[in-house]
Amino acid sequence: xxxxxxxxxxxxxxxxxxxxxxxxxxEEEEDLSRKIAQGDKSAMKRLIEAxxxxxxxxxxxxxxxxxxxxxxxxxxxxxxxxxAEKFDGTRKVKFSTYAAWWIRQSIGRSLxxxxxxxxxxxxxxxxxxxxxxxxxxxxxxxxxxxTTREISTKLGITEKKLNDxxxxxxxxxGFESQVDQDKVDLLDYYEDYTxxxxxxxxxxxxxxxxxxxxxxxxxxxxKVINQRYEIGGRKRxxxxxxxxxxxxxxxTVRHIEKKALGKMQTExxxxxxxxxx
Numbered sequence: 001x002x003x004x005x006x007x008x009x010x011x012x013x014x015x016x017x018x019x020x021x022x023x024x025x026x027e028e029e030e031d032l033s034r035k036i037a038q039g040d041k042s043a044m045k046r047l048i049e050a051x052x053x054x055x056x057x058x059x060x061x062x063x064x065x066x067x068x069x070x071x072x073x074x075x076x077x078x079x080x081x082x083x084a085e086k087f088d089g090t091r092k093v094k095f096s097t098y099a100a101w102w103i104r105q106s107i108g109r110s111l112x113x114x115x116x117x118x119x120x121x122x123x124x125x126x127x128x129x130x131x132x133x134x135x136x137x138x139x140x141x142x143x144x145x146x147t148t149r150e151i152s153t154k155l156g157i158t159e160k161k162l163n164d165x166x167x168x169x170x171x172x173x174g175f176e177s178q179v180d181q182d183k184v185d186l187l188d189y190y191e192d193y194t195x196x197x198x199x200x201x202x203x204x205x206x207x208x209x210x211x212x213x214x215x216x217x218x219x220x221x222x223k224v225i226n227q228r229y230e231i232g233g234r235k236r237x238x239x240x241x242x243x244x245x246x247x248x249x250x251x252t253v254r255h256i257e258k259k260a261l262g263k264m265q266t267e268x269x270x271x272x273x274x275x276x277x
Contacts, residue, residue, distance in 0.1 A: 018052040021050055021053075024047070024050045029089055032047045036084065036087070044081075047087070048081060051096060054103065055077055056073055058104060058107065062107050062111070072107050075110035079103040080103055083098055083102035128165055131166070134151055134154055138150065138151065213264045217264070221263070223246075224242060
């Protein structure tokens with residue numbers, strides 16, 4: 001990694017520029033902290049510049065070949081500036097110790113945001129990391145893959161919440177992604193059901209033929225058939241419910257239904273559609 005940095009002109013120039021900046025003593029950090037609290041911008045600049053090498057060290061520890069080291073350093077510098085704004089020197093804590101958390105958090109969030117096609121809330125990302133870490137530990141301890149119940153119990157969350165998190169952690173790929181060696185795209189495996197002319201046409205024909213068959217029935221017969229077979233989005237009613245609503249016995253309603261179905265079958269036989277008894 002050192003060779004990589006040395007070969008990058010931008011990084012090399014940056015390393016040279018920060019190499020000669022003097023570090024601070026604990027007393028100097030406390031003094032700068034008091035000045036920063038009073039709004040002294042030059043004091044904040046001095047505190048930040050003295051710790052730029054800390055950012056480089058942390059960024060290098062979190063770097064991998066797929067990432068830009070200079071980008072990680074820039075994100076770490078943002079965390080360093082936040083730390084400088086919030087640092088309280090009276091707490092007798094070294095600034096580097098305090099700033100390291102802010103730097104790692106800033107770089108970590110940057111890695112999350114650039115590593116996913118869909119950006120997730122930081123708390124969700126943190127929970128995903130905990131789940132994945134616990135899953136790895138439990139698989140080694142149990143010598144098998146842990147169940148969702150075991151993981152959720154260990155983390156103190158519900159199975160539903162865990163399943164939701166596992167869905168978010170799945171890798172997203174495009175429909176053009178190849179899924180086998182024959183160069184078949186993922187899109188070739190999935191049919192688009194959101195628009196199907198054949199289905200729309202079939203639904204239209206069924207609706208039209210149903211209306212024509214219902215037209216041969218009397219008003220009472222239509223009402224029974226519509227309710228008994230949930231036509232038009234109606235809720236299915238029992239013979240007893242229909243009888244109570246119409247002032248008839250359930251047996252009478254059954255006879256009306258049977259007579260209506262007979263009429264519809266006779267009409268269907270003329271060529272509209274085929275109905276089975």
